[in-house]
Amino acid sequence: MTTRVVLLEEGTAEMKGLLGSKGAALAELCQAGWPVPAGFTITTEHCHEFLSCSETTFAEGSEDLARAVHQLERYTGTAFGDPEAPLLLAVQSSDVLPGDTNSLVLLNVGLNDITVEGLARRINNRPYALNCYRVLLQNYGWLVHGIPLEVFDERLGDITSLDETRLEYAIAQYKDVIEEQGHPAFPQDVQLQLHKIIQAFSLSDPGLHNRTLSSIAYGMPVLIQVMVNGECGDRCGSGTIYSRHPLTGAQGIYGEYMSFAGSGYDLEAIEQIRHAEPELVGQLLQASRELERVNTAVQEIKFVIESGKLYLLQARDACLTPEAVIRTIVDFANEGLITREEALLRVESSNVIPTSELQQLLEWADDVKNITVLANASHPRDAAMARTLGADGIGICRTDHMLLSSSRMPYVQKMVLAETDVERKRGLERLLPMLQSDVEQIFEEMNGFPVTIRLFDPPFYKLLPDVEELVERQEGLQAGHARGLDVNQEELSRMVELVERLHEQHPISRQYGCHLGTVFPEIYEMQAEAVFRAALKCIRQGLWVRPEILVTSRGPGSELQVIRELIDQVAEQILGEERRHCHYRIGSLIEGAQMALTVAHTARQADFLSFGAEILHLDGGEQLLERAVIQARLRKPHLRVGLCAEEHVDLSTFTYCQRMGMDYVSCPPEQVSFARIAAAQAVLIARMQNSNVQDDDISTTA
Incomplete structure (x- = not known):
């Protein structure tokens, strides 16, 4: 019916x-x-x-x-x-x-x-x-x-x-x-x-x-x-009140009241009409408190007063500023209207701003979460931000961003295009203090927390000018010179010759997938030396350093073993007796489907694995990553595994990592605060889902 x-x-x-x-x-x-x-x-x-x-x-x-x-x-x-x-x-x-x-x-x-x-x-x-x-x-x-x-x-x-x-x-x-x-x-x-x-x-x-x-x-x-009439007659009016301040979340009713005579009141005027209409204001206060308690949300209440009688036209959850949202969430929990767990589940990324109340939420989140939140760093200032926001370390230090900056790129190119081994070594020696300085500053910011340094190993083609383009430019300059233009072609001709010679000496460098370390493995040695020199200096200053060196996997596990042996040799040479104060680890960055499929071989040689988040964007990426984690831990049951997100993390990132049993997530530094809360939310959601499953099982059994 x-x-x-x-x-x-x-x-x-x-x-x-x-x-x-x-x-x-x-x-x-x-x-x-x-x-x-x-x-x-x-x-x-x-x-x-x-x-x-x-x-x-x-x-x-x-x-x-x-x-x-x-x-x-x-x-x-x-x-x-x-x-x-x-x-x-x-x-x-x-x-x-x-x-x-x-x-x-x-x-x-x-x-x-x-x-x-x-x-x-x-x-x-x-x-x-x-x-x-x-x-x-x-x-x-x-x-x-x-x-x-x-x-x-x-x-x-x-x-x-x-x-x-x-x-x-x-x-x-x-x-x-x-x-x-x-x-x-x-x-x-x-x-x-x-x-x-x-x-x-x-x-x-x-x-x-x-x-x-x-x-x-x-x-x-x-x-x-x-119809109730708040615009005509004695003791008539209408207005809107909020059970807490919609801009700040402060306690007490706030709002506007308009009498039928047209005289308006500002936000404090509710108190002014308390003397004229104490019973009505008392009713509004009681309604706002009770409705807030029942709905566990700040209430927006529209009302009309007709001939001295109060009518509620609407009561709904109020729209609040991010500051007010965070403050009321914490206040509701402290007042017993909601639990701390419910408070954490109410936080959204758009509400996360620095306030004293947010710090309270973050403390509650840290008590719940079981995934470590790390930060990405492309500059020492990123490490400073990360620590301020509560990151538990650096999940990936982007040496490629450091060394390929506009001021340092010429030094990298000069090293790559060196005509002799001596010149190349001199080029590496110029780059070493640059990288060492950055790593030192990050160690200082992260005193006692792990710092993961990804070894610089960019695609080779990104470091060299395109030969065909150089030749076209050369031909254009020759034509201009023939017309009387005063153009010096010597440097351009030299560049063409150097690139051609480099390709002749290292044929593999012409391959699209070729990386710098494949052609010049000594780039790894230079970086290891920079890391350990930075570590040694910080140790002597009384700081606690925890370097974690990340190697990008592109081949079988034996490749990682070779690099690992090189890193150990450099550590012994640089640190000497201080090596006992520098407990470094060596891990592998897994990017792309191919490396995810062969991760079992890499896991044998790695202390930890960091998966690139781009794997999740592939067709069937979640299943691929799940299989890789399972295969890796079959080889090493206690292997530390994490996800490195380059751009953005959200709750779904952490619910997935929670389900996979991952140990950490690394995210951009500005997202650390929300990431800590999202990590806790993922735990709470998992608990609720497990509880529902158990209830279903009990119901089915009954």
């Missing part, structure tokens, strides 16, 4: 799918005993029928609607369409949706040429009644027929006073606008008026009324309530 109409006092919060978010929220307020204007919701089921316009359902729905309206008539002692005591309604969409109609409420539905005079007599204010009629006509024309509001404004011009003659003229003009646009006249029959408005709100978009009703797949619920 179709549920077509639900009175607010008969609804529940669980009926949100049927009543819409607004109707369900108001029903909840009614159930809790808060003063809410009487009303009912046209359900999604009936709105869908209503739009289909079948004779049977239309007739049945009209009867249900009439009974609901009659309930409101009995409650108020008025009658819908009565010339002396007219029942007037406020109608709006009951769903919170994007678009202008979401914020539109058609007020005083039921006004026509006759009932407007009845309203005028009841409130003893005819200009106000006429203006209500004028506004209804304008909004009806826009909602039902899609006539832009500006069309009505242009016909009337600016209205600065509620002069009866001016308002009567405006009403006549607005009626003409609707008919001049080719639409039926504004309904004087209040039942038809209500039906047209319900139908328009069900479509949820003023532009949809021009489409055939059969093209609408879904009818939106419509909320209908008795």
Whole structure:
């Protein structure tokens, strides 16, 4: 049986799918005993029928609607369409949706040429009644027929006073606008008026009324309530309050109140009206506290005061600034409204800013998370930021970014293009102190925390100018010289010769996948020397250094073994007796599908494995990475494994790493704070999932 109409006092919060978010929220307020204007919701089921316009359902729905309206008539002692005591309604969409109609409420539905005079007599204010009629006509024309509001404004011009003659003229003009646009006249029959408005709100978009009703797949619920008047009469007003400050999250109610006389109050003015209306302000304070406790969220409450009586029009979770979000999350946990675990799960990356409350959340997160959060570093200042934000070390020190900077790239190229081994060695000696200085500073920042240095080994083609391009430039210069241009070609010719000679001496260098270390393995020795010289200097300064040298795997495990032996030799030469104070480790960076598939061979020689996050972006990447981790730990059960994310981490990154049993995630330094919280969230989510599985098992067994 179709549920077509639900009175607010008969609804529940669980009926949100049927009543819409607004109707369900108001029903909840009614159930809790808060003063809410009487009303009912046209359900999604009936709105869908209503739009289909079948004779049977239309007739049945009209009867249900009439009974609901009659309930409101009995409650108020008025009658819908009565010339002396007219029942007037406020109608709006009951769903919170994007678009202008979401914020539109058609007020005083039921006004026509006759009932407007009845309203005028009841409130003893005819200009106000006429203006209500004028506004209804304008909004009806826009909602039902899609006539832009500006069309009505242009016909009337600016209205600065509620002069009866001016308002009567405006009403006549607005009626003409609707008919001049080719639409039926504004309904004087209040039942038809209500039906047209319900139908328009069900479509949820003023532009949809021009489409055939059969093209609408879904009818939106419509909320209908008795009009309460906060704009005319003694002790009347309206406003919005927040249970906490929406900008800062500070405790206490804040908001704006507008009396019908038009005098406005600022954010502190709620306290000013406490003296005039202590009971009403007390009710608002009580409502804000209770609704906040029930919903465990800062509440935005819209209210109307009519003749000294308070009505709540809407209560919903407030939109807050990131600062306010973080503060209220922590305050709610400290006040016992939510648990610390619930607090952590509420944090989103967009809310994470440096505040004292965030530090509290981070401490809670560190107590929960079981994945170490490391940071990427391309410069010593990245290490400083990482420590400030609470990183537990550096997960990858990008030596390629350090040595390929604009100021250092010429030295790298000069070393690569050296004509003799002596010149190349001299070039490496120039690069060594540059790298050593950077590593020293990072060790100093990370005193006691691990620092993973990825050995510089870029693709060879990135370090050399393209020969064909050089030849084209050379030919162009020769042509220019023939025309009398004074151009020195000596350096360009020398460059072409050097590159050609290099390719002849090292044919492998022409291959696209060739890397620097393949052609000049001594680049590894230089970097190891820079790392251990930096470590030695820091050790002698009383610092604790924990170097972790990361080698990019591109071949079988024997390749890593050769590099490992080289690193051990350099460590012995540089550190000497101080080697006992420098517990370094050597790991392998796994990038690409091929290396992930052969990771078992590499794991034998590695102290740890770092997987590049780009593997996850491959087709079947998650399964590939999972298989690689399993294969590696079959060889070494306690092998330390982590993920290195170059650009961005989110909760899904940590839920995946949590499931895989990874030990650490390395992320950009600016993301460290959220990463610590996301790591804790991943643990909590896993616990909830395990709990659900256990409950299902118990239920199945029972």
